[in-house]
Amino acid sequence: MNSRRQLLKLAGMAGGAVAAAGVGRAALAALPEPVIQAHADTMPPLVPNTGRPYDPVVTLNGWTLPWRMIDGVKEFHLVAEPVVREMAPGFKAHLWGYNGQSPGPTIEVVEGDRVRIFVTNRLPEHTSVHWHGQRLPNGMDGVSGLTQPAIEPGKTFVYEFVARRPGTFMYHPHADEMTQLAMGMMGLWITHPKSEHPLIERVDRDFCFLLNAYDIEPGSYTPRIMTMLDFNLWSWNSRIFPGIDSLNVRTHDKVRIRIGNLTMTNHPIHLHGHEFMVTGTDGGPVPNNARWPEVTTDIAVGQMRQIEFVADEEGDWALHCHKSHHTMNAMGHGVPTMIGVDHRGIAGRLTKLIPDYMVMGERGMADMTEMPMPLPENTVPMMTGQGPFGSVAMGGMFSVLKVRSGQARGDYGDPGWYAHPPGSVAREYAGATAQPVRAAAAGGQSMPGSSSPAGEVEVRVRKPGAHSGHGQH
Numbered sequence: 001m002n003s004r005r006q007l008l009k010l011a012g013m014a015g016g017a018v019a020a021a022g023v024g025r026a027a028l029a030a031l032p033e034p035v036i037q038a039h040a041d042t043m044p045p046l047v048p049n050t051g052r053p054y055d056p057v058v059t060l061n062g063w064t065l066p067w068r069m070i071d072g073v074k075e076f077h078l079v080a081e082p083v084v085r086e087m088a089p090g091f092k093a094h095l096w097g098y099n100g101q102s103p104g105p106t107i108e109v110v111e112g113d114r115v116r117i118f119v120t121n122r123l124p125e126h127t128s129v130h131w132h133g134q135r136l137p138n139g140m141d142g143v144s145g146l147t148q149p150a151i152e153p154g155k156t157f158v159y160e161f162v163a164r165r166p167g168t169f170m171y172h173p174h175a176d177e178m179t180q181l182a183m184g185m186m187g188l189w190i191t192h193p194k195s196e197h198p199l200i201e202r203v204d205r206d207f208c209f210l211l212n213a214y215d216i217e218p219g220s221y222t223p224r225i226m227t228m229l230d231f232n233l234w235s236w237n238s239r240i241f242p243g244i245d246s247l248n249v250r251t252h253d254k255v256r257i258r259i260g261n262l263t264m265t266n267h268p269i270h271l272h273g274h275e276f277m278v279t280g281t282d283g284g285p286v287p288n289n290a291r292w293p294e295v296t297t298d299i300a301v302g303q304m305r306q307i308e309f310v311a312d313e314e315g316d317w318a319l320h321c322h323k324s325h326h327t328m329n330a331m332g333h334g335v336p337t338m339i340g341v342d343h344r345g346i347a348g349r350l351t352k353l354i355p356d357y358m359v360m361g362e363r364g365m366a367d368m369t370e371m372p373m374p375l376p377e378n379t380v381p382m383m384t385g386q387g388p389f390g391s392v393a394m395g396g397m398f399s400v401l402k403v404r405s406g407q408a409r410g411d412y413g414d415p416g417w418y419a420h421p422p423g424s425v426a427r428e429y430a431g432a433t434a435q436p437v438r439a440a441a442a443g444g445q446s447m448p449g450s451s452s453p454a455g456e457v458e459v460r461v462r463k464p465g466a467h468s469g470h471g472q473h
């Protein structure tokens with residue numbers, strides 16, 4: 001939280017220094033000082049001090065880029081550059097991003113704002129920035145080769161357009177996309193409505209994050225860029241659980257969460273304990289008569305979904321991708337299924353041959369959460385996160401919505417674990433257990449079994465290619 005203040009101080013100093021020196025318009029027209037963020041903390045909302053007022057968003061494990069106002073134009077400076085992103089405590093990735101982080105900072109403007117974005121390329125190859133979902137002049141669309149020449153290393157380009165339509169958008173390169181998206185180059189863009197909007201409600205908390213994915217071998221730092229589908233790190237804003245901050249709200253808050261997908265697959269995002277409405281996409285607000293309640297919304301590649309609900313149930317509610325492989329970290333993939341395999345006796349003999357041999361998964365994979373497995377350097381356990389009742393056994397795309405009556409307005413701090421009212425937690429049953437009654441016959445009402453119990457059936461298997469007296473062709 002300190003770093004936000006430092007950040008603003010830096011931004012203020014940059015603007016202030018120019019003003020104090022009393023330099024002329026020519027100097028003011030120079031490139032705005034880029035603001036760099038070194039931390040992966042969730043920064044509190046950046047309340048606008050120039051331009052039209054709006055209710056700012058909170059970027060999960062991210063931040064909003066400060067701007068300067070020049071003759072009524074909002075000026076931002078994005079620097080495309082290699083960054084080191086802490087994806088979870090103890091695990092750092094060498095990515096490409098903007099202004100010190102991947103994803104880049106969120107850009108927040110107001111409908112009708114004229115926006116000027118300077119993009120400096122400090123990457124080893126050319127790039128461009130595409131403003132996903134925006135209405136803009138074709139030459140500002142950022143498709144290298146098609147609408148503009150690519151930005152060569154060391155060069156700075158200027159984009160300028162009016163943010164015509166309110167909504168949630170994204171930005172990402174449209175140059176060597178396979179590499180640059182796999183390396184983490186992306187960011188969010190929010191255009192707030194300029195006044196009361198019939199389909200955009202004011203909310204108490206407005207969160208946003210991007211879905212992204214990486215393939216980083218345990219023990220290494222750089223993503224494999226050729227991976228098409230088999231990623232091993234499923235992240236929100238380039239963070240993996242338990243590195244993703246919780247979404248902390250006050251009971252009865254109206255909450256909006258904006259989620260964009262820049263991975264190579266869809267993600268059904270599921271919220272516990274509440275129903276929500278999908279109130280918007282990157283195409284704009286959803287008309288009221290086209291909304292319906294959900295507890296999971298699937299977000300396809302290149303899409304954004306904006307969900308809204310009233311947080312009226314206190315507690316610690318899971319918020320996660322419903323693809324179970326997306327709530328685990330590296331190390332877990334490519335392990336053979338060992339459920340039901342009896343390793344007794346074998347493990348001892350194997351240990352003589354392979355001293356590091358370890359039995360994995362013969363009772364399922366939950367053991368992996370407690371296993372004192374020696375991890376290579378720079379990686380995190382596959383399923384982890386300590387909750388108040390033990391291991392949460394999750395990784396990847398997982399976080400917690402914390403709903404508390406004691407959470408002050410505007411306080412985004414972690415309130416700690418929920419204190420459940422006495423008697424409201426599932427507990428071990430202590431009474432006697434009876435033998436379950438089993439159905440007398442096989443089959444059910446619609447398919448009654450024969451009066452005699454089903455006998456054993458022997459199946460004779462003939463291998464294809466094995467010749468017998470009466471082979472079928």
Ligand SMILES: [Cu+2]
Nearest residue numbers: 267321323326
């Ligand atoms: Cu997923």
